Amino acid sequence: MRNPYKVDKAKIIKKEKQNDITYLFRLKLSSVLQKNFEFLPGQFMQVGLMGFREAPISISSDPKDSKKYIELTIRGVGRITNKLISLKTGDEMLIRGPFGNGFPEVKDKNLILIGGGCGFVPLRSVIEAYGNDKKIKMQILIGCKDKNTLFFKKSFNQWKKKHDFNLILEKGKLPGFAKKSGFVTDLLDQPLLENSLIFIVGPPVMYKHVVQILLQKKIKPEDIYLSLEKRMYCGQGVCQHCAIGTKYICKDGPVFSYRELNNMLYSL
Amino acid sequence: MNKQKLMKLLGKLMEENVLFGPTKEEEIVIRQIRDLKQIDWSFQIPKQSFKHLLLPARERLLEQKGAQLKEVFDIKSQVIFGVNILDLQALTYLETIFSEDPYFQKRKAKTIVIGYSSGIPEDYRKYKIFHEKYREDKLEHMMFDIFIEEQKNKNLKVFSGSEKGQKVLDKNGIKDYVNIEYAGPIREEGPDPDFVLKNKQAIEKVTAKSKVFKDIGNICIACGKCSLACPLCFCFEHEDVKDGDKITRERRWSTCFFPEFTKITGGENDMKDAAQKLYYWYYHKFVRMTDEYKFPGCVSCMRCYKVCPAGINIAKNLKNLKT
Numbered sequence: 192m193r194n195p196y197k198v199d200k201a202k203i204i205k206k207e208k209q210n211d212i213t214y215l216f217r218l219k220l221s222s223v224l225q226k227n228f229e230f231l232p233g234q235f236m237q238v239g240l241m242g243f244r245e246a247p248i249s250i251s252s253d254p255k256d257s258k259k260y261i262e263l264t265i266r267g268v269g270r271i272t273n274k275l276i277s278l279k280t281g282d283e284m285l286i287r288g289p290f291g292n293g294f295p296e297v298k299d300k301n302l303i304l305i306g307g308g309c310g311f312v313p314l315r316s317v318i319e320a321y322g323n324d325k326k327i328k329m330q331i332l333i334g335c336k337d338k339n340t341l342f343f344k345k346s347f348n349q350w351k352k353k354h355d356f357n358l359i360l361e362k363g364k365l366p367g368f369a370k371k372s373g374f375v376t377d378l379l380d381q382p383l384l385e386n387s388l389i390f391i392v393g394p395p396v397m398y399k400h401v402v403q404i405l406l407q408k409k410i411k412p413e414d415i416y417l418s419l420e421k422r423m424y425c426g427q428g429v430c431q432h433c434a435i436g437t438k439y440i441c442k443d444g445p446v447f448s449y450r451e452l453n454n455m456l457y458s459l
Numbered sequence: 460m461n462k463q464k465l466m467k468l469l470g471k472l473m474e475e476n477v478l479f480g481p482t483k484e485e486e487i488v489i490r491q492i493r494d495l496k497q498i499d500w501s502f503q504i505p506k507q508s509f510k511h512l513l514l515p516a517r518e519r520l521l522e523q524k525g526a527q528l529k530e531v532f533d534i535k536s537q538v539i540f541g542v543n544i545l546d547l548q549a550l551t552y553l554e555t556i557f558s559e560d561p562y563f564q565k566r567k568a569k570t571i572v573i574g575y576s577s578g579i580p581e582d583y584r585k586y587k588i589f590h591e592k593y594r595e596d597k598l599e600h601m602m603f604d605i606f607i608e609e610q611k612n613k614n615l616k617v618f619s620g621s622e623k624g625q626k627v628l629d630k631n632g633i634k635d636y637v638n639i640e641y642a643g644p645i646r647e648e649g650p651d652p653d654f655v656l657k658n659k660q661a662i663e664k665v666t667a668k669s670k671v672f673k674d675i676g677n678i679c680i681a682c683g684k685c686s687l688a689c690p691l692c693f694c695f696e697h698e699d700v701k702d703g704d705k706i707t708r709e710r711r712w713s714t715c716f717f718p719e720f721t722k723i724t725g726g727e728n729d730m731k732d733a734a735q736k737l738y739y740w741y742y743h744k745f746v747r748m749t750d751e752y753k754f755p756g757c758v759s760c761m762r763c764y765k766v767c768p769a770g771i772n773i774a775k776n777l778k779n780l781k782t
Contacts, residue, residue: 432694
C-alpha cells in the first residue's frame with residue numbers, strides 16, 4: 192500500500208527573487224520521480240521540511256517541463272514558508288504530490304486569467320501551458336498592491352507581446368504596463384474575450400466582487416473557475432480541514448466552477 | 460461455548476498480544492487487561508470509544524535523524540475484546556474511511572477484534588428515536604474477527620467474521636462457530652432511510668443561522684470534548700516534534716471546534732462562532748459522510764452528550780431539526 196505521507200527530497204537548482212518576500216524555486220526531484228512526474232496547471236504540492244511541517248504550494252511552471260523540473264513560487268508569510276524562502280540553491284525541500292484536480296483542459300475556447308496578488312502563482316502555469324497554442328487567445332488581468340509586491344516581472348514583456356496583458360496596481364503605476372491605479376475589478380470595464388473560460392485566483396475577498404461583475408456581464412457560472420485555499424494536512428480528503436460542503440479542496444479542488452460552488456451553497 | 464472457555468481463549472491470546480478491554484474504574488473505560496479479572500462484563504457503552512486503538516491520539520509517521528529520513532510504523536499485535544455493537548459499527552466505518560491509510564491498515568492487520576453482545580445496549584433502548592434500526596443481518600455489515608453473543612441461558616454463541624478469526628478459533632479448539640461473510644459497511648438496500656437520510660435532509664435544509672444551531676451555539680463553549688469522545692470523529696493534523704537530533708512527524712487527533720481548524724495564513728477563517736462549528740460538525744456527520752460513504756458519522760452512542768459540559772443533546776437537536 193502506497194504511503195501518502197511519505198515525502199521525497201527535491202533539490203533547489205535555481206532560486207530567483209521576485210520581491211522582498213517571494214522567491215521562484217526551480218526544483219529537481221529524484222531521477223525516478225522526475226522521470227514519471229506529471230501535473231496539471233492548478234495542482235499543488237505539499238512542501239515542507241522536518242521540524243516545520245508542510246504548506247500547500249501551487250506549481251507555477253510549464254507542465255511540458257515536468258520531466259525536467261518543477262517550479263514553485265513561495266511567499267514567506269508564515270513559519271514554514273519563511274523557512275523555505277531562506278533555503279539556498281543546492282538545499283533540499285521535502286515534497287509530496289501533486290494534489291488536486293487542476294484547471295479544466297482548454298479546447299475550442301479562449302482564456303481569461305484573472306489574478307489578484309499572490310493568487311497569480313498557479314496562473315503562470317496556465318500561461319506557459321497554453322502560451323504557444325495559436326488557437327487559444329488569452330486575456331490576462333492582474334491586480335496587485337504596488338510595484339514592490341509584484342512577481343514574474345521578467346515575463347511581463349513576453350506576455351504583453353503574445354497576449355492581451357493588463358496590470359493594475361492599488362498604489363502607483365508601472366510604466367509600460369500599469370497605466371492607472373485601482374483594483375483588478377477596474378480591469379473588467381474593458382471588453383472581455385468572447386467564448387472564454389475564466390480562471391480566477393486570488394484572495395477570497397476578490398472572488399466575490401469579480402464573480403459578481405462577470406455574472407452581470409452574462410458570463411455563465413459553469414465557465415467561471417476559481418481556485419480555493421484552506422488549511423490542510425493530508426491531501427487525501429481525510430483530515431477534514433479543507434472541507435467545503437460535501438467536497439474537499441485538496442482532493443476535489445482546489446479548482447471549482449462557480450456553478451459547482453453555487454450548487455454546494457458555498458458563499459464567496 | 461461457555462464463559463470458562465472464553466476466559467481460556469483470552470488468556471491464550473494475552474500470551475502473544477496486548478489485550479485491551481472494558482474495565483470498571485470510576486466509569487467503564489478501555490484499558491490494557493493484564494489480569495482477566497479486570498474485565499467488566501456489563502458491556503455497557505464505555506466512556507471512551509475504541510477508536511484510539513486503531514487510530515491513536517498521537518502516532519509517528521516519519522522520522523529524521525541526521526540525513527536519514529524514514530517512515531515509522533509503531534505497530535504491535537493487539538486484541539481488542541468486548542466491543543459492543545455500536546462501537547463495532549464505528550470501527551467498521553473507520554476502516555472504510557482509512558482504507559487507503561497504511562498506518563491504520565497495518566495496525567488493523569495486527570489486531571484481533573472480538574465483539575461482544577449481551578443484548579441491545581441499555582443506552583440504545585433509551586435513545587430509540589435517534590438510532591438506526593437494529594437488524595438481524597447487522598453482523599454481515601460489521602468488521603470483526605470474532606463475535607460473541609451472550610444468550611439468555613448465558614451460553615455464548617460464537618461467530619467468526621474473518622479468516623484471522625477462524626484461525627484463532629480453530630487453533631484454540633473452538634469448533635462450534637458460525638462464519639459470517641462481511642458484505643461491506645452498508646446493506647444492499649442502501650442507508651437506513653429513517654436514521655441516515657432523514658437526518659441528512661434535516662441538516663441540508665438549514666444553515667448555521669437557524670434557530671436550532673443559534674440556540675446550541677449560544678451555550679456551546681467549543682471545548683471539542685464531543686469530537687474527542689466520538690467514535691467517528693477522526694479529523695487530524697500533523698505536528699513535527701524535535702528531540703535532540705531527531706525530528707518526528709506525528710499525526711494527532713484534532714477537532715473542528717479548535718480555533719485554528721480552518722484558519723489559513725493571512726488570517727482567513729470561515730468558522731467564526733460556536734454555531735458555525737456545530738453546524739460544520741453535524742454537516743460532516745450527516746451530510747458529507749453520507750454523501751461520501753453512504754453511512755453517517757454517528758452510531759448514536761451519545762458519548763457527545765455525556766461529555767458535553769453544556770448538555771448539548773444530539774438526539775434532541777436532530778429531533779428539533781426534523782420537526
